[in-house]
Amino acid sequence: MKISFHKPNIPDNLELIFPRSIRSGWLTTGSQVSKFEKILADYLGAKHVVALNSCTAGLHLALAAKNFGNKSKFIAPTLTFVSTIECGEYVGMQPILVDSDKDGFLLDLNQVEDIVKKDSSVKVIIPVHYAGQSVDLQFLWDLADKYGLFILEDAAHALESVSNGKKVGDTDHAAAFSFYANKNITTGGEGGALATNNDYLAKKVKKLSLHGITKDGWNRFRKNGNWEYDIVELGFKYNLTDYAASFGLWQMNHIMKWQKRRNEIVEKYNNALSGKEGISLPDIMEGHSKHLYVIKLKTNRWSISRDNFIELMNERGIGLAVHYKPIHLLSYYKKHYKFNKNNFPTANLLFNSIITLPLYPNLTDNELDYVIENILKLYKIYSK
Ligand SMILES: Cc1ncc(COP(=O)(O)O)c(C=O)c1O
Incomplete structure (x- = not known):
């Protein structure tokens, strides 16, 4: 018998995935992405969800949007995928790695406050909900209030997770989800999203995800759209396609x-x-x-x-x-x-x-x- 480590769910009839809007010719970010963002936000209980082409992009953009850098530091577990760490390095931050909790696989919270107390250059904590087991977020949010920190959850494994009775993703800080091929849902192999209840952060991440542009393609080219656009800051190319979002929408049904x-x-x-x-x-x-x-x-x-x-x-x-x-x-x-x-x-x-x-x-x-x-x-x- 051959049993692969992972096998994604794909319907026999691919027509179920690709709605009329895709077949009508609009493939990149548009109506399907908006629909996917709304469904995810409702599911997570988050005020905003920005769909992106990876979780790594979500982690990076959250830090970029908050203007972290200049050799400030972030705390993260050593037992994680590299995205948790490289996102900080992208913006010029330095990682402080923390060992795993004695009883499990999560960031050892006992060490975190000691580090924050001693080092005022620590600005961010990036906990990982390893395997889907959520970190004690209330503990971290309290710490954030006390020391002025930003809690950026690596929620790549945690679409359905709950922490302290609250859905992961319902946060005034931010949580980044992955829809990579082997995750609990996928947007066709690659994809991700950033969830936050913070209006400013969501708006800024959305803008940075598409070059810092004032108007995306959907708004420029749909009926009565105006071609004109401007670039108002240095951005990136991290948007999710409608093609991928339609895949995710089908998966969310299940x-x-x-x-x-x-x-x-x-x-x-x-x-x-x-x-x-x-x-x-x-x-x-x-x-x-x-x-x-x-x-x-x-x-x-x-x-x-x-x-x-x-x-x-x-x-x-x-x-x-x-x-x-x-x-x-x-x-x-x-x-x-x-x-x-x-x-x-x-x-x-x-x-x-x-x-x-x-x-x-x-x-x-x-x-x-x-x-x-x-x-x-x-x-x-x-x-x-
Ligand atoms: C813990 C963790 N963080 C981040 C990522 C990155 O996700 P993505 O491939 O969507 O960028 C992964 C992917 O496997 C992961 O396992």
Whole structure:
């Protein structure tokens, strides 16, 4: 059997994705993007959503719109994808990496206030809702009020997540979502959005996402539009296309049903793998988006390494992944910032033991059984 790490949901009939407006010839940012932004804003309970061509773009634009730079600093977890960090570097900020929480995979909040207290050049915190488990946002917002900080959530995994009883995305600061191919919904492979309740920020991000232009193509060329435009500041080219938004609109119709299937898969993994001494299961709490299911191999209880485990599963046709190689271990960051490996003991430990199992609505019961059966087979042979 061949089971890929991810398989996106695409309807058999592609006509379901592409509405009349696309077929009439308007492909780039227009009515479908506006509709997608409105649906997302309603879903998130956010006042504004700006659709973009990636989450990375959302992170970058939020910092650019707030005029951060000049060697000011931001705090972010080391256990994340590079976008969380590079967005700050794009605007000339310096990262302060923080280790993972002892009990899980999130930014260790115990360290954050100490850093902020000692270093007044810290202006931003970028927490990551890793795998879909939300960070305690109320804690960070309180800290933001106390020290004048901006909280920019990397919500790439967190479209359905809830923090302190409130939907992730409903924020006076900002949250960036990803619609990359393997995310809980995709806009056809690449895409993202920035959500915020702040009018000024939303307007500025929208403008910066399209060259700093006063009027986008839709407004210039639709009926009775006027060709004239101006560029009022230095912008970027991060707009989402109507083509991509129509893909996202179709996906949003299914989000509840797909979340239910994600829950079933998580429950099945939990039931089948619990009580195995050599495997530690993720603590999936209320409000988790179930984007990733990440297990830890207790390596001292195995006669093979995590990498061997992945290879053996791959040989059986099963795709697995590792989220993530910590930032301080990546060549560019090691060279550029000379991070001290000893400062991140939890992330180092996690990195050698984590494995992400297939988790997506398209995964059939048969495929899921096959994944579980093979984990248990390896456990029987190689656990001590
Ligand atoms: C935690 C995290 N942040 C940011 C991103 C970047 O998302 P995008 O590819 O939409 O820019 C990803 C993508 O995988 C991610 O996993």
